[in-house]
Amino acid sequence: MPTFTTSKRGDDVLGRRRLVAGKLTLDASYPTGGMSVTLATIKAKNARAIEGCLILGGTPTANAFKFHWDSTNNKLMAAWTGPGLSGVLAEIANGTNLSAVTLDVLFVVL
Numbered sequence: 552m553p554t555f556t557t558s559k560r561g562d563d564v565l566g567r568r569r570l571v572a573g574k575l576t577l578d579a580s581y582p583t584g585g586m587s588v589t590l591a592t593i594k595a596k597n598a599r600a601i602e603g604c605l606i607l608g609g610t611p612t613a614n615a616f617k618f619h620w621d622s623t624n625n626k627l628m629a630a631w632t633g634p635g636l637s638g639v640l641a642e643i644a645n646g647t648n649l650s651a652v653t654l655d656v657l658f659v660v661l
Contacts, residue, residue, distance in 0.1 A: 553576060553586050553627070554578075555575050555576075555592050557594055558573045558574075568660070569661075570657055570660075572655075572658075574653050574654065574656070575588070575627070575654045576652070577653070579649070580646050580647075580648065582645060583645040585628040586627045587626055588625055588658075595660045598660040601659070603622060603658070604627065605657040607655040609652060609653055610654075616629045616643065616649075617630045617632075617640055618630075629643045629649065631643050
């Protein structure tokens with residue numbers, strides 16, 4: 552499971568939504584279908600749901616992948632492209648080590 556470090560500035564508010572900013576460090580074994588991220592993972596107290604996730608940047612190792620938030624299942628998906636894929640994105644392989652990847656993220660919570 553990925554680990555989350557909250558921004559030193561703390562949460563912010565945009566309308567009726569709360570914004571939780573921080574760094575999400577991925578783990579050593581990517582599961583097929585994406586990494587589960589919960590309210591407990593991002594330490595969002597008094598929230599009902601994660602509405603979305605914006606990837607703002609990350610470590611240079613993050614550049615090898617394309618990250619996508621699956622809002623239906625609250626999972627962070629990772630994809631890549633390679634010589635055999637001819638520019639098409641495909642989900643990375645089950646068990647891929649992403650522990651060197653840290654993403655700057657902004658979660659929108661209700």
